[in-house]
Amino acid sequence: xxxxxxLQIALKDVRLIFRDRSALVLMLLAPFLLTIGMGAVxxxxxxxxxxxxxxxxPVVIINADEGQLGAALVEMFTSADLSDLLExxxxxxxxxxxxxxxxxEYAAALYxxxxxxxxxxxxxxxxxxxxLVQIEFYANPTRPTSAGIVRTILEQFLARVEIGRxxxxxxxxxxxxxxxxxxxxxxSVGMAAGQQLAQSTDSRSSxxxxxxxxxxxxxxxxxxxxxxxxxxxxxxMFTVTYGGRSLLxxxxxxxxxxxxxxxxxxxxxxxxKVAGIFLTAVLQLLILIGGTTLLFRLQWGNPxxxxxxxxxxxxxxxxxxxxxxAILKTPGQIASVGSAVMLIFGxxxxxxxxxxxxxxxxxxxxKVSPNAWGMQGFLSLTRSGxxxxxxxxxxxxxxxxxLLFVISVVWISRRGLARK
Amino acid sequence: MxxxxxxxxxxxxxADLTAVKGISFDIQEGEIFSLLGPNGAGKTTxxxxxxxxxxxxxxxATICGHSVTREPMAVKNCIGVVPQELALYEDLTALENLxxxxxxxxxxxxxxSTRIDxxxxxxxxxxxxxxxxxxxxxxxxxxxxxxxGLLHKPRLLFMDEPTVGxxxxxxxxxLDSVKDLNRQGxxxxxxxxxxxxxxxxxxxxxxxxxxxxxxxxxxxxxxRQVQETDxxxxxxxxxxxxxxxxxxxxxxxxxxxxxxxxxxxxIVTPSAEELIAPAxxxxxxxxxxxxxxxxREPNLEAVFLHLTGxxxxx
Numbered sequence: 264x265x266x267x268x269x270l271q272i273a274l275k276d277v278r279l280i281f282r283d284r285s286a287l288v289l290m291l292l293a294p295f296l297l298t299i300g301m302g303a304v305x306x307x308x309x310x311x312x313x314x315x316x317x318x319x320x321p322v323v324i325i326n327a328d329e330g331q332l333g334a335a336l337v338e339m340f341t342s343a344d345l346s347d348l349l350e351x352x353x354x355x356x357x358x359x360x361x362x363x364x365x366x367x368e369y370a371a372a373l374y375x376x377x378x379x380x381x382x383x384x385x386x387x388x389x390x391x392x393x394x395l396v397q398i399e400f401y402a403n404p405t406r407p408t409s410a411g412i413v414r415t416i417l418e419q420f421l422a423r424v425e426i427g428r429x430x431x432x433x434x435x436x437x438x439x440x441x442x443x444x445x446x447x448x449x450x451s452v453g454m455a456a457g458q459q460l461a462q463s464t465d466s467r468s469s470x471x472x473x474x475x476x477x478x479x480x481x482x483x484x485x486x487x488x489x490x491x492x493x494x495x496x497x498x499x500m501f502t503v504t505y506g507g508r509s510l511l512x513x514x515x516x517x518x519x520x521x522x523x524x525x526x527x528x529x530x531x532x533x534x535x536k537v538a539g540i541f542l543t544a545v546l547q548l549l550i551l552i553g554g555t556t557l558l559f560r561l562q563w564g565n566p567x568x569x570x571x572x573x574x575x576x577x578x579x580x581x582x583x584x585x586x587x588x589a590i591l592k593t594p595g596q597i598a599s600v601g602s603a604v605m606l607i608f609g610x611x612x613x614x615x616x617x618x619x620x621x622x623x624x625x626x627x628x629x630k631v632s633p634n635a636w637g638m639q640g641f642l643s644l645t646r647s648g649x650x651x652x653x654x655x656x657x658x659x660x661x662x663x664x665x666l667l668f669v670i671s672v673v674w675i676s677r678r679g680l681a682r683k
Numbered sequence: 684m685x686x687x688x689x690x691x692x693x694x695x696x697x698a699d700l701t702a703v704k705g706i707s708f709d710i711q712e713g714e715i716f717s718l719l720g721p722n723g724a725g726k727t728t729x730x731x732x733x734x735x736x737x738x739x740x741x742x743x744a745t746i747c748g749h750s751v752t753r754e755p756m757a758v759k760n761c762i763g764v765v766p767q768e769l770a771l772y773e774d775l776t777a778l779e780n781l782x783x784x785x786x787x788x789x790x791x792x793x794x795x796s797t798r799i800d801x802x803x804x805x806x807x808x809x810x811x812x813x814x815x816x817x818x819x820x821x822x823x824x825x826x827x828x829x830x831x832g833l834l835h836k837p838r839l840l841f842m843d844e845p846t847v848g849x850x851x852x853x854x855x856x857x858l859d860s861v862k863d864l865n866r867q868g869x870x871x872x873x874x875x876x877x878x879x880x881x882x883x884x885x886x887x888x889x890x891x892x893x894x895x896x897x898x899x900x901x902x903x904x905x906x907r908q909v910q911e912t913d914x915x916x917x918x919x920x921x922x923x924x925x926x927x928x929x930x931x932x933x934x935x936x937x938x939x940x941x942x943x944x945x946x947x948x949x950i951v952t953p954s955a956e957e958l959i960a961p962a963x964x965x966x967x968x969x970x971x972x973x974x975x976x977x978x979r980e981p982n983l984e985a986v987f988l989h990l991t992g993x994x995x996x997x
Contacts, residue, residue, distance in 0.1 A: 271786045275772070282774045517768035521831070524734040525787040526759040681736060 270526050276509060280502075289501045290547050294494035295554060301490040302559070319350045320409040321369045323360045326353065330380020336373070336398075336420055346521035348412070364401055370409035373417060383428050448586050487561050491586035492641035493614035495551040496576060496634040500608050502547050503584030504601025506540030510588045511597060520681050522658025529680050533672070540584050565645025568653050572640040579633035581665025589674040604658035608632035636660050684701070685748070687839050687870050688713040688733070693742035695728050702728040704894040710872060710887075712838070715865050717881035718874040719983060720891035721993075726874035727767055730843045733872075734764045747838055760789075763837030769824050770831075773817035775828050777808055779977065780816060781875045788835035794807060798834050805860070806830040821933045822853025829857065840868045846880065858883060878984040890987055897990050908983040912939060913955035914985050916977040917948045917962060925969050931969045935961050951988060 280286050303475055324340055326333045340351040352369070354360050360372040384394035400417060404412035513519035521534050552569060555561045563569045587604065591597050609615065611625070612634020618626055629635040640656035686709035695703040703725045710716045718726045731737045735755040744751045769826050771780050781802060785795040803809040806826040811874035816824060825845060830841060842861065846854040861884055866873055877883055881888050882902060890898040890905070898905055919928060924942035932950065933941050936956045940951040952958045955978040966973050979985065988994055 268786060269792070271783060275783050279772060279774050515764050517770035518772065520731075520736050521764070521766060521770040521784070522765050522787055524736050524758055524759060524762075525784070526789055527787050528756075560900075629797070 268531045269535040269538060271531060271543055272522070273538035274540025276479060276506065276536065277546065279509070280505065280543050281546075282541075283533040286502075286505055290498060290505075291550060291554075294491075294498040294551055297494045298487060298490045298559075301494075302487050320348060320349045320371075320406075320412060321352070322371050322373065323352045323363060324368045324375070325355060325360050326375045327357075327377040328375045328379040329377065329531060330384070332380040332383060332424060333375040334373060336417075339420055340373070340416070345416070349416075360588070361401055362401045367403060367405060370403050370406040372399075372401040374401065378648065384475075387588075395529055403425045412525075424642075429631075459569065482492060487555065487559050488645040489617075489642065490564075490643075491551070491559075491561055492638060493609070493612075493634075496580075496637045496641075497546055497605060497609035497614040497636075498551075499544055499547060499576065499580045499633070500583065501601065502544050502606040503540055503580040504587055504597055504604065505584075506536070506581070507584035507588030508594045508597040508601065509539075511591075512595045512680060515667060523681050533675065533680060537585060537668070540612050541577055541581045542586075544580055548573040548577060549620055561586045562645060562648065563641070565649060568633045568644050568650050569641070571650075571657055572637065572644070572653050572660075575657045575664070576633050576637040576640075578664035579636070579667070580661040580664075582664040582671070583633065585671035586667045589671040589678070608634045610658050611635060630659070633660055633663060636663070639678060639679045684712060686710055688744065688746050688872065690729075690733070690744040693729070693732060693744060695725075695737065696740045702894050703732065704719075706889075706891070706896040707742075708889050708896060710870060713865070713868060713871050714870045714886045715861065715873060715884050717885035717888045718872065718891050719876070719878065719888050719987070720874075720922050724876075724891045725894040726754065726876075726891060728894075730764070730872070730874060732843050734762060734841055736761055742920065746847045747960055760835075761838050763832040763840045763939075764833065765829050765832040765842045765845050767847060769828050771816050771824065771827055774815060774897060776813050776815050777819075777830075778812040781812075781826060781830060784831040785834045787929050790835060794824060796894040798836075802830040802833055805833065807856075812991050816935070819851075820853075822849045822856070825853060825857060826860075829860065831862070837869070839872065840864065842871060842873045843898055844874055844876070846875070846877070873883050878982060878987070879930070882983055888983060890983070890990065892987075892991050899987060901997050902983065905986045908986060909990065912951050912981060912989070914979040914981075914987065914988065915950040915952055915955040915958055915962065916979065917950070917966070917973050918975045918977070919946055919948065920972055920974060921946055927969060928966060928971050931971070932962055935965065940988065940992060942988065942992060949988060949994060951994075965996055 269580060282291075322340065324337055326337050328334075328404075328407075338351060339345070341353070345351075357374050360369070360374070363369050365371045376396050378394065378396045379398065382394060398416055398417065398421070401413065402412075510519070513522075519532070523529065552563055552573065556563060583604070584601075587597055587600060591600060611618070611629040612632040613629070614634055618629055618635065618638075621629075636656040636659045640653040640660075643652035643656075688710040690706060690708050692705045692707055693703055694705050706725075706729065706799050708716075718729065718966070720726055728737075732739045733746065733751060735751050735758055738752060739839070746758045749757035751758050751762070770782070775783065778799065781799045783786065785791075785799060789883065790798060800809075803812050803950070806829060808823060808826060808830075811819070816827060819827070829842070829845060832842075845861075846857050849857075858880060861871055861873065871884075873881070873884055874991050885902070887899070888905060889896050898908065917928065919925065925946070928948050929941050929943060932938060935958065937952045937954060938950055939953070942949050942986065950958065952963070959976060963973055963976075
């Protein structure tokens with residue numbers, strides 16, 4: 264077999280697909296845009312140093328309370344612990360703050376009314392029961408996730424305040440009943456006890472975003488590290504079905520017959536077509552991986568592992584492209600079935616969501632798709648996994664590709680490469 | 684000298700259809716041989732089998748001394764094929780197409796680039812060689828399609844209806860280029876359903892119909908088969924019924940055969956001039972208006988009509 268002819272056919276196919284604008288849109292632009300879109304939805308591109316995908320939530324606080332609880336709440340929202348998560352602005356104008364939320368400038372506004380501290384820790388000289396004063400939480404309905412996070416932080420603060428208040432009351436009552444303190448000392452002792460008990464629930468703020476890997480080491484989670492391989496693998500299926508379709512297109516336009524009546528063997532022609540699909544698939548993956556690395560500073564993990572996995576995924580996907588081309592009869596059929604397979608494999612393979620949320624049988628079924636194995640491997644690498652972590656996915660992908668290739672070659676041989 | 688191509692009782696079946704029914708003929712080196720026949724006669728199937736794309740169901744053919752069934756690779760190296768379809772990559776330039784197909788024929792390096800230059804010169808597209816095929820006119824595409832078949836300087840060139848669907852100017856250029864190639868020593872097997880092309884180009888003609896070779900020989904030999912007959916063609920209006928005219932004329936003295944085509948009736952007769960007056964009168968009596976009249980002396984069309992009872996365009 265002349266490798267030179269095989270390569271000529273493959274390179275011709277790569278050149279043709281990279282000159283087809285509509286193919287380029289689906290091969291490269293669509294996965295990029297979907298990755299960017301999903302990243303934007305989850306706040307990945309809103310700035311800051313975190314890769315959580317949820318960061319720098321804009322929130323405005325108006326503190327009309329002159330007591331220590333209002334100050335403590337402001338202090339917590341502006342603390343260094345939450346600086347990655349929140350971008351807090353302190354304001355004095357409640358109306359302006361609400362307007363800013365309405366105009367989507369902030370995810371939420373917190374209004375701490377005057378007398379908030381006194382309503383929880385009444386001053387010693389007051390005899391009447393404290394009037395109920397509530398913090399106002401003004402949420403932006405167009406940012407439900409971000410507003411929900413702010414609300415959760417606020418609720419945690421209020422829960423700690425409530426623990427402190429109840430604990431202080433119980434302590435003072437007990438001390439008074441046992442004559443350990445006098446009524447004059449009750450206020451100061453109650454406050455000290457409440458603060459101490461409230462703080463004992465956690466040494467510091469309990470609000471942090473933290474992802475813990477299986478081994479227990481804390482790693483930063485980047486939503487793009489999930490979306491980018493998911494989209495790349497899903498649109499890889501488009502590329503291979505497009506490549507498989509080209510076999511039937513060439514048959515229809517007469518170029519396949521022309522190759523077969525030249526002194527070129529059937530093996531060289533078929534090998535060239537397969538090599539063309541494989542090369543295109545590898546190039547597509549490498550461009551997407553390189554592009555997301557440069558544009559989004561995405562960490563794909565061990566470069567050698569990424570390359571090996573990309574080659575194996577492209578090989579398995581090429582097998583699917585070939586078998587679709589072998590079984591179906593017209594380019595139109597391949598386009599329709601290819602799109603359906605792309606979406607089904609995308610869903611099954613976890614391109615859109617974590618498939619561990621799905622029933623066990625669906626997870627098992629997903630293993631027929633190169634997407635599932637590819638996702639497993641790429642996610643292992645992004646979580647700092649080594650070469651050993653991708654061994655199983657790579658072997659599975661290679662076996663899948665080899666099996667599909669053998670079946671499709673047998674099928675094509677029985678039917679004949681050129682069709683009348 | 685042995686023929687460059689010998690076909691022996693070639694049969695090709697597709698499922699229930701027998702496309703080629705045991706044809707035999709040969710072509711001498713340096714000849715232009717035309718296979719003339721209507722669409723669906725089996726011309727393209729014959730070319731497909733001779734060019735080794737499909738195996739014959741039975742029979743064999745020898746090209747350049749090699750069997751198409753037993754030595755297909757040797758046959759492929761000897762022949763060039765210009766297929767009926769524009770078998771080109773429209774998103775590649777003419778240069779890229781020629782480069783790719785040259786590689787498929789085993790050419791490379793300096794030999795390939797020299798041949799590409801020569802072919803581009805030959806097909807008159809040197810100035811537009813770096814433009815994509817899809818920007819070309821139909822005639823230019825046809826010329827590139829032919830150029831690809833010439834790259835490796837084949838001894839025998841198969842041209843399968845190379846003028847279908849192109850303007851008269853491009854058609855003229857292609858017919859001239861076939862004659863040029865033949866003058867340079869290339870043997871050509873040319874298929875067509877245009878009688879005029881076969882008549883202009885061919886040293887010998889094989890007439891094929893329904894998969895059978897019904898006549899074979901030089902034009903003189905073939906026209907002798909229809910003896911001294913003329914063809915009188917009566918052109919009638921679109922609203923007229925040719926069958927009604929046939930019914931009216933078929934019993935006139937001197938009518939050997941009468942057949943309808945699109946808004947025409949063809950009459951084979953020993954003397955067209957003698958038949959004109961009675962034919963026009965009879966048509967007038969029937970209320971059928973004749974718009975114009977042609978007289979054709981014996982030609983390949985008449986031969987086909989004589990042999991099949993149908994016109995080539997049917």
